[in-house]
Structures are given as structure tokens and as C-alpha cells.
Amino acid sequence: MADDSTIVEVKKDSNQFSYVLTTKRLILLLVVVVAAIIGAGVIGSIIGRQASHSAPTVSTTVATTSSSDHYHDVLDKLYGIHQNMADSISADQIRDNIKYLSKKVHHSGSPADAKLAEYIRNQWINAGFDDVQYSKYRVLLSYPDPANPNVVGLKDSSGSFQFRASMKEEILHPDENDPDILPPYNAYAPSGQVEGKLIYVNYARYDDFIALQKLNISCRGKIAIARYGKTFRGDKPKYGQMFGCIGMIIYNDPAESAPEGYDKSYPNGWFLPYSGVQRGSVATLMGDPETPGRPSVDSTNRNSNISQFVPSIPVQPLSAKDAINLLQALDGPDAPAGWQGKLPIQYKIGGSFLSNMSD
Numbered sequence: 001m002a003d004d005s006t007i008v009e010v011k012k013d014s015n016q017f018s019y020v021l022t023t024k025r026l027i028l029l030l031v032v033v034v035a036a037i038i039g040a041g042v043i044g045s046i047i048g049r050q051a052s053h054s055a056p057t058v059s060t061t062v063a064t065t066s067s068s069d070h071y072h073d074v075l076d077k078l079y080g081i082h083q084n085m086a087d088s089i090s091a092d093q094i095r096d097n098i099k100y101l102s103k104k105v106h107h108s109g110s111p112a113d114a115k116l117a118e119y120i121r122n123q124w125i126n127a128g129f130d131d132v133q134y135s136k137y138r139v140l141l142s143y144p145d146p147a148n149p150n151v152v153g154l155k156d157s158s159g160s161f162q163f164r165a166s167m168k169e170e171i172l173h174p175d176e177n178d179p180d181i182l183p184p185y186n187a188y189a190p191s192g193q194v195e196g197k198l199i200y201v202n203y204a205r206y207d208d209f210i211a212l213q214k215l216n217i218s219c220r221g222k223i224a225i226a227r228y229g230k231t232f233r234g235d236k237p238k239y240g241q242m243f244g245c246i247g248m249i250i251y252n253d254p255a256e257s258a259p260e261g262y263d264k265s266y267p268n269g270w271f272l273p274y275s276g277v278q279r280g281s282v283a284t285l286m287g288d289p290e291t292p293g294r295p296s297v298d299s300t301n302r303n304s305n306i307s308q309f310v311p312s313i314p315v316q317p318l319s320a321k322d323a324i325n326l327l328q329a330l331d332g333p334d335a336p337a338g339w340q341g342k343l344p345i346q347y348k349i350g351g352s353f354l355s356n357m358s359d
Contacts, residue, residue: 142187184277189315204236220244227253237311251323253341
């Protein structure tokens with residue numbers, strides 16, 4: 001038998017690759033590459049096309065020799081398997097699958113979500129998987145209360161609302177007229193009712209609160225209004241409560257959500273429309289706050305205190321269409337140049353209102 005180490009040169013089109021392989025390396029290469037190709041093929045078959053019949057089985061037998069021609073033959077066969085899988089993926093089928101999976105509202109834990117899980121399970125069974133099972137997880141989830149909807153507004157000195165946010169998005173496509181759509185909310189924010197003066201805190205980064213301190217402006221006892229962007233949404237109320245805020249409103253400023261203007265936003269483009277609201281969790285960890293770093297199965301120990309992962313102050317997201325009514329009512333010093341967004345107003349720090357109102 002020849003030496004175990006062999007230099008192999010492979011040429012495909014204009015590309016040339018050189019490998020130094022031993023017998024053990026050859027076997028390892030085959031295992032890794034074939035596994036990767038099978039994995040890609042399964043995903044491609046599920047997403048790219050419906051499996052109407054079993055695909056032909058491709059088997060490769062390798063004899064450990066030192067022949068350069070043998071290595072060429074093996075790599076050519078592997079390349080052929082990869083190319084066959086790649087050619088089987090259909091862009092049209094990918095589009096159709098995405099449209100089907102996203103057509104109906106299916107937030108986590110909902111019956112619609114379970115229905116999609118059953119659909120995917122059936123697709124995998126039809127694709128030829130030997131064993132497809134459900135795994136049960138018990139996750140702490142956060143939903144808005146439909147019987148007690150969230151409210152954001154401006155009151156005058158008599159307690160009457162002078163402005164009240166719509167708390168819902170405009171229907172811009174017939175598919176959006178769905179009663180199962182959840183109203184805008186930030187998951188894991190606590191329930192509560194707070195009233196106070198409003199203060200604009202830019203992106204609600206730590207440095208933004210420090211900048212206010214340097215201007216001798218206190219956030220203590222006030223409700224902060226911040227724009228989305230620059231930092232994770234969950235960090236915004238974390239810093240807000242650190243500097244004494246009693247609540248926070250987070251809105252989508254067109255500077256980030258519609259930088260090319262609302263005429264190029266959905267449905268005319270992919271940017272967020274004027275009444276659009278970004279939902280999302282304000283927990284500061286990935287996954288279930290009760291089981292950080294662990295699967296949320298019945299046998300897992302759970303944290304009884306999740307305060308280190310979730311905010312202690314109420315948090316509510318708003319659209320730019322609603323937020324502008326709050327921002328333009330603010331008095332006080334002008335916000336710094338870097339804090340000016342793209343709404344057609346002069347951004348002010350606030351802490352007081354232009355008229356006799358409370359938040």
C-alpha cells in the first residue's frame with residue numbers, strides 16, 4: 001500500500017483546489033460532507049418542493065487507496081449529489097410556503113400556531129422522515145388583556161382626555177382585517193397605571209440619560225418617551241427605571257422606520273407605515289425568563305423571581321402617528337441636534353407641556 005498521505009488537486013470550471021488527505025481524513029471528509037449535503041437536501045426538499053414520491057437513494061462505496069484518480073472520483077460524486085440537491089430547490093415553492101405560513105396571525109401559544117406545527121409535521125412525514133414527534137414546552141408568555149386594553153393619552157387639569165392614542169394600526173391590506181391580531185404591546189412589561197409629566201429621552205440609551213443629567217434635567221417621577229433604534233428595546237426601560245422613570249413609551253420615528261419617507265413605506269415599500277407599531281419583548285434575555293439558559297420542560301427548575309430579566313415599569317409601544325401628538329405638546333428646552341428625528345416638529349426635551357395638561 002502506498003503512503004497514507006496524498007496530494008489531491010480538484011478542478012471545477014476555473015477553480016482549482018488542493019487537499020492533503022490521509023485515509024482517515026478521507027473517511028472524515030466523506031462523513032462531514034455527506035451529512036451536510038443530506039441536511040441541506042432535507043431542508044431544500046421540504047421548503048423547495050413537495051415530496052410526491054421517494055427520491056432515489058445515492059450510495060457511495062469508498063476503498064482506501066492512494067490513487068489520485070480515486071479521490072477525484074469520490075469528490076466528483078459528492079459534487080454531483082450537492083448539485084442535484086441545489087437544482088431541486090424551487091424559488092416559487094419557497095415563496096408559496098412563506099405565504100402560507102405567514103397568511104394568518106399565529107402568535108406563540110395560539111391555536112393557529114398549533115395548526116402550523118401540525119402542518120409542518122405532516123410535511124416532514126410526507127418528505128420521508130421516519131419519526132416526527134412533538135415536544136412539549138411550558139413557557140411563560142405575555143399577552144395583552146383584551147378586556148382591559150392599554151391606554152396612552154394626554155389629560156387636562158380636570159382629568160379629561162385631550163388626546164388619546166388609537167392603539168391600533170390602520171388596515172392597509174384586506175389580509176390585515178383579522179380579529180386575532182394582537183394590539184400593540186411590549187411583552188413582559190408589567191401591568192400598571194402611571195400618570196406624570198412626559199420627558200423625551202432620545203433612544204433611551206445610558207448615555208442619553210447621562211446627557212440629561214449634565215443638563216441638570218431629572219427623569220425622576222416622569223414618563224419617558226423614546227424612539228426605537230440604536231439599542232435593544234429591553235435595555236430602554238432598564239435604563240429608564242435606573243434613572244427614576246415611572247413608565248416608558250417607545251415609538252417608531254421615521255428617521256429609522258421610514259428613512260425614505262412614508263410614501264415609500266408599506267404597502268408601497270417595505271418600510272414601516274405611519275400607523276405601524278413595532279411589537280416585541282422587553283425582557284433582557286433570550287428565551288423564557290423562568291428558565292434562563294435551560295429548556296422550558298416540566299422537569300426544569302423555574303425561577304420564582306424574574307425581576308432581573310424584566311422591567312419594573314409599564315412600557316407601551318406607539319406608532320409615529322400617535323407619538324407626534326405627544327411630542328409636539330412638549331415644552332422645555334429644544335432637544336440637541338443629534339436628538340432631532342424626522343417627524344415634522346421641533347423636538348423638545350419636555351418635562352412640561354405647552355398647555356395645562358398632565359400625562
